[in-house]
Amino acid sequence: MKARVHVTLKPGVLDPQGKAIANALHSLGFDGVKEARQGKVIDLDLDDTDAEAARARVDDMCRQLLANTVIETYRIEVDP
Amino acid sequence: MKARVHVTLKPGVLDPQGKAIANALHSLGFDGVKEARQGKVIDLDLDDTDAEAARARVDDMCRQLLANTVIETYRIEVDP
């Protein structure tokens, strides 16, 4: 079973990478970019067969390791 | 208009991040993780109003900046 975790910075937390991307796009001539934010995606290949159990386990992983909840939020997709 | 770009390593390319995440999850007791791969998501807020034009422009951005096509592939979602 596959799971995907999206980790993004909380709104309000300044995103230096996103800002740099927006600047770089502008200097390449892409003017229409109002904002850019960068996040992480972690794709997991799991032994689980039960989607709900998998989601709970991945949620655990996120809280313990994959996201820093001081500055980040996360979202889990489980692909049965 | 919002666009989202997913950038992932091409299959077969070594992913030290993913490897480290899988190891860390194992040592936290999450045994059922067979593999982990890490990618990026870039969220863009665009001036465009036409979805097709936006997609073409974002594709350009990917090739020029957002993805390193030597080792990465990308996928674009446009959210009208």
Added chain:
Amino acid sequence: MKSAVIVFPGSNCDRDVAVSLEQTTGRPPVMHWHADPALPEDLDLVVVPGGFSYGDYLRCGAMAAHAAAMTGVRKAAERGVAVLGICNGFQVLCETGLLPGALMRNRDLRFLCKDVHLRVETTDTLFTGHYAPGQVIRIPIAHHDGNYVADLATQCALEDEDRVVFRYCDPAGKVTEDANPNGSLDNIAGILSEERTVLGLMPHPERLADPRLGGTDGRPLFASLLEALS
């Protein structure tokens, strides 16, 4: 003073800080392997050194926060043992929750290794007694992720409780935007825990604690610890 340095597989300033500790205290620290949860007895000080603990691929310090040795560090901190986290060590301490806030990628996204000036904001700590209040010191930084962030409540608590220990400043001691190398909130370079026994800082005091290396402004930090803890 009995000290221990935690050694993660990717630590690379463990020896450097051990050298400084030995030079100032006359006693080499115990080098403590990350996989061992039981820290030595009767410790006065634990140092979490700089480096790339487990490669730091996910987030700096994220994996190290779960190392067996960190259970020991947490317990020691609860008992009031002094804990010093330098650079990667600061990141690890934030990730474990021993210190508030987080360290993000530098404002300019580049790794930065250079001497910076710091203003000593408080001398009411185990770590800074040998500095003068407001003293400007020169210490190197070497990091990619030293951009300190915290929410407003934390920021206020740090200020109100006199827990900001070092701020980036110019050579004259002015805390300016230009003197901020990484975009840190309020130019913060180092902070204390609520109990004032845990210090995390991005600059490397152990790198300028030997005249041969071009300066000794880092030395009083170790001397302060020696006096406070012996």
Added chain:
Amino acid sequence: MTTITPNIIAEHGLTAEEYQRVLDILGRAPNLTELGIFSVMWSEHCSYKSSKKWLKTLPTSAPWVIQGPGENAGVIDIGDDLTAVFKMESHNHPSFIEPYQGAATGVGGILRDVFTMGARPVANLNALRFGAPDHPKTRHLISGVVAGIGGYGNCVGVPTVGGEVNFHPDYNGNILVNAMTVGIAPADRIFYSKASGVGNPVVYVGSKTGRDGIHGATMASAEFNADSEEKRPTVQVGDPFTEKLLIEACLELMATDVIVAIQDMGAAGLTSSSFEMASKGGLGVELTLDRVPMREEGMTPYELMLSESQERMLMVLEPGKEPVAEAIFRKWGLDFAVIGHLTDTGRMVLTWNGETVADLPIDPLAEAAPEYDRPWEPTPPAPVVDAADVPEVPWTEALPALMGSPDLASRRWIWEQYDHMVMGDTVQRPGGDAAVVRIHGSERGLAMTTDCTPRYVRADPVMGGRQAVAEAWRNLTAAGARPLAVTDNMNFGNPEKPLIMGQFVGACQGLAEACRALDFPVVSGNVSLYNETEGRAIPPTPTIGGVGVIDDLDRMATVTFKAPGEAIVVIGERPDTRESGWLGQSLYLRELCGREEGAPPPVDLEHERHVGDVVRGLIQAGRVSACHDVSDGGLLVAVAEMALAGDMGAALTLAAPSAAALFGEDQGRYVVTVPAEGVTGLLAELGTLARHIGDTGGTGPDAAITLGGAEVALSDLRAAHEGWLPGVMGA
């Protein structure tokens, strides 16, 4: 099974002649795996087929040389029962294709060459050449290469302390990334790659094998062209954390007595490492490929043998000692597998699923490796530029322009991205003549530098070759070190073209002459040929990495002006050129007159040696307070660099100097400062070899360089010098 067609042979970079030799050796047609092995072993990169003949002419011995060329790295005695182990290696093509990973894996590879020999790496250097600063690709290449070198070295925890950077449009399509590592090993614990002991286990450690960089070695040996883009998937990704584990685990194992031989898996991975170990020991080797740790499913023997996955090593262990080694590698979280053993058959036998998939004779394959005596033509001599034909730009304009020009501007933007202080022994940081790293726990130091002036080499390969060595020697001397030995990285174009081959031959001759005259032997090196794009060759670039020892760090010199009122003295001018100055190939001529021409400055090796020995003697006797050699940009640039480093001005007393006198690039000169009380004695002693040209003085906002009634503020010089690279990089 794949039949070997002429097409497949060509794809493997073998000529018809070379293939015939394969048939002769085997007495049959090879299978695909075997063909792959031949192709990498006989590639330019692994076999040195075009360069071997000339490399043999380099001097490689001295009483302090413990290991010259032929091993993973060179080894020299540095006293106190310690050795310095060092080498330089190129990662040019991979860095052009993927700058971050290409440069990062270049650093990883050279680190492995050094710790394979039992040394703890203590310093990294890098010699970089980029295209024109305004070329559309340059900025991206610089930022990627620099981030990659930093990303790898910083994580591994080895300080990156020095290097050099040049810009020239002829590198637009073919940048150079040469990485050098210096390590320190106990004299009684050096490890070699020569296998011994029939039956001994062959052990694989480190990362798992994936399909990385298959055919990388062949790629590095073929000229670039438009469809190189197609070769992109061969790029390897570095994992510096694993490298760090590998260093620690190997050094821990090396402290025991279980390793018979050890070899990193670099270019051509498992093939060349197993082949070289067995070949050096005159033995055979049998490998069970199924046991190789694999990262991906469905890998074939061909892929396993040719993969260039990083962070892997091959070892031969004492029999029965596998558990000792395994425990250490497991402790560090690394893969460990016994994949075969040594035999007395002299053959390499590979099995897969119980079947033999390759069976090759080792010695014949190694001995029959092609060796070419390629036709070559010398570079026609360039005319000497007459200074009278060169326009005089007032020095107040010329100096700031030069200080802010691409080849002279500050590299701070680069070295601030490298952790140059980790390990706590960097006593001379980047920015001076040589970097100096203290030998841990002592009051002695290792000085190191990398040098080459490609524009000189192109104008006159012999003289340019000499100059590269002389400049490295001079940089070490200027720090107060005794220069001991060099590593070289020979970067050239396509050797099948006689003029290019002539550049290589000439440079080797110049190198050899200088190394001999300066007692500065070559102990390791690397050759990178075919650095061409669309038929356009890079300027010939034989990079020299020099290493020396400082016996007492209290007697180390730096370039920094120390105190006001000290005499500024130039040492080493020849009486006949004292007032003239050599402008051919100078930066003055190129940057201010737009002329890149003429013969380069001659290098008189006897004079060079004499002056250097004098200067080193003065430093060691504590008689000078600062020292800097004169190179790119000439005398006034050298003085300006010392002034900027010390944040202190200089009042020069030269009478009506010409541009040639100020900016000529005559060789064999140093600028020193001497405390006032010591000047008279020094000048009397050195006679015409020394000239008092002014005094230090002036600090703060008013600091300036003054000369002939005019002045340039240090702040303006600093702005030009420090501003250029950040300006190019947009930050």
